[in-house]
Amino acid sequence: MPTKREREYYAMGYRDGIKGHMQRKTPDELRPSSGYTWGGTDIEGQFEDWRLPVKPKRKRKLSAWNKYVKANSKKPRFRYRNGKLNLKKMAVAFRKTPAGKKKRR
Numbered sequence: 001m002p003t004k005r006e007r008e009y010y011a012m013g014y015r016d017g018i019k020g021h022m023q024r025k026t027p028d029e030l031r032p033s034s035g036y037t038w039g040g041t042d043i044e045g046q047f048e049d050w051r052l053p054v055k056p057k058r059k060r061k062l063s064a065w066n067k068y069v070k071a072n073s074k075k076p077r078f079r080y081r082n083g084k085l086n087l088k089k090m091a092v093a094f095r096k097t098p099a100g101k102k103k104r105r
Contacts, residue, residue, distance in 0.1 A: 064099040 002010070062070065069090065072078055078090045094100040 064102070065094060068094045068097065068099065 069085075072090060072093075073085055078086050078093075080086055
């Protein structure tokens with residue numbers, strides 16, 4: 001559990017970061033909530049409408065194995081009767097494909 005001093009240091013760093021960010025933004029771009037103040041050791045308000053701009057992460061390309069599983073997971077020859085995938089059988093079949101042989105030397 002953080003001590004009182006650690007909480008104060010955290011609040012000071014948080015305020016400094018917010019101040020630095022606000023100096024780079026115009027008032028039209030930044031819309032803080034009405035109850036926001038800088039006083040005290042704790043942040044007394046919450047930002048409701050304001051958020052930092054977030055770039056969406058690019059999705060990684062699927063590996064050859066992931067592509068194979070995605071393409072063949074619905075096929076009955078790789079399914080047990082209870083609906084689960086037979087991954088061992090699927091892995092053996094994958095190693096017989098050209099994509100599976102490329103990995104192995």
